[in-house]
Amino acid sequence: MKNWLMLTLVGKDQAGIVAKISQALFDLKGNLGETSMTRLGGNFTIMLMVCTPEKKSTVQEKLQAVCDDLELFFHLDEIEGGLHQHVEPDVRISIHGADQAGIVAQATDISNKAGLNILNLESDVVGHPGNPVYILHMEGVAGNGIEVLDKSLQIFALENDVVVHVTPIDTMVG
Amino acid sequence: MALLNILVYPDERLKQVSQPVKKFSEELNQFVKDLEETFHSFPGCVGIAAPQVGRFERIVLVDVSQKPQHVNHGFLVLVNPEIIFYDGTSLGREGCLSVPNYTGRVQRAKLIVLKAHDVNGEQHEFRMSGYEARAVQHEIDHLEGKLFLDRLVNRRNALTKRTELSL
Known part of the structure; x- marks a missing residue:
């Protein structure tokens, strides 16, 4: 069995x-294996899968030296690989509006109750610093159908004065 | 009729440029039947190109009729296809029989005008848009030795509003 670690x-x-x-x-x-490396604000973040014959403690020691030099924090977990199990999203949700606390919590709670399994979520704070705009994008599988999800999120949009677009993803396979 | 083997990336042969069909023979007709049987053995698949089964000639099959929500021309055999007009851009998700277990977002022309021969050598012209135009562009890429992986749009950049507006 392969020895997979998740580095955060x-x-x-x-x-x-x-x-x-x-x-x-x-x-x-x-x-x-699969990785996500991106700049969030002024920070750089990494989540990556790595398969190595070395023990976790050896990896920890080697990374500690590098991260001390760069003033980075990290964490290692033993995980199962689970590669080659991609789930295809069938819906994309875009939300934008004046930045306000709770957009993600409410939108994802409503989406969860409407049957959405989120596969990917990314958000940005953009616009003028004095009048920031929040932009949220999600992709996932609409377990109860896209119409149910759209209906729930449009109510959320009206109540919170944000714009929500729910778009089907119809993957072309050729 | 026979099921043909699909070449799977990183098979180097998928990078080979295919040559025009010169002879519209009974042998070509038989190959197209085999390609069609192979194509229809993959549920949900809307296109296939000859180089995907190791025949490096400019032959493509497309059939979007199983997705009636998209305007389409039904089952098409496109021999020596040539796109003579492109308009607009559209981002959409694509997968490929030759790249299992992965899909990604690709920018394609929204509208195309296409010239192609049928299996008997007769020339036709098609005006296509949206999903069907995407399928044809994906398949013609195979004839040029290109995969949708060569045209992937970065996931995070694909989410910016500026890009969304270009749909």
Whole structure:
């Protein structure tokens, strides 16, 4: 059985984080699986799957040295690989409006109750700093159908003065 | 009739550029029948290109009729297809028999005008839009040795409002 680890890492953004972390894992004979690496605000974040013959403690030690140099925080968990099990989304939801606390909590609660299984969620705060706009995008599987989801979210939109677009994803396979 | 084997990436042959069909023979007709049987053995699939089964000639099958919500021309055999007009852009999700277990967002022309021969060598012209136009562009890419992986739009960038407006 392959030894998979999930690396969670965060720290102040600076050039070279991905290269140095990837090299450290490669030096441990690590093979990367699926990853998400992105800048959130002024921070850089990594969540990555790595398969390595080394023990978790060895990986921890090697990464600690690199992360101390770069002033990054990280965490390692042993996980099951689960590759080659992609789930196809059938709906995309976009929400935007004046930034206000609770948009994500309410939108995802309503979506959950309407049968949505979220596969991917990304959000941004944009616009003028004095008058920020929140933009949220989700992709997922609408377990109870897209109409049910759209109806619930349009009520949420009216009540919270935000705009919600619910768009079917019809994947073309050729 | 026979089911043909699908080449799967990273098979290098998928990068090969296909050559025009020169002879509209009975052998071509038989190959198209085999390709059609192979195509219909994959439920949900709306197109296939000859190089996907290792024949590097410019032959494509498209059939969007199983998705009647999309305007379509039914089952099409497109030999030596050529897109002579493109208009607009559209982002949509694509998958491929030659790239199992992955789909991604790809930008395509929203409207195309296409010239192609049928299996008997007769030339036709089609005006296509949306989903069917996407399917044809995906399949013609195979004839050029390209996969939808060559045209993926970065996931996070695909979410920006500016890009959404270009739909």
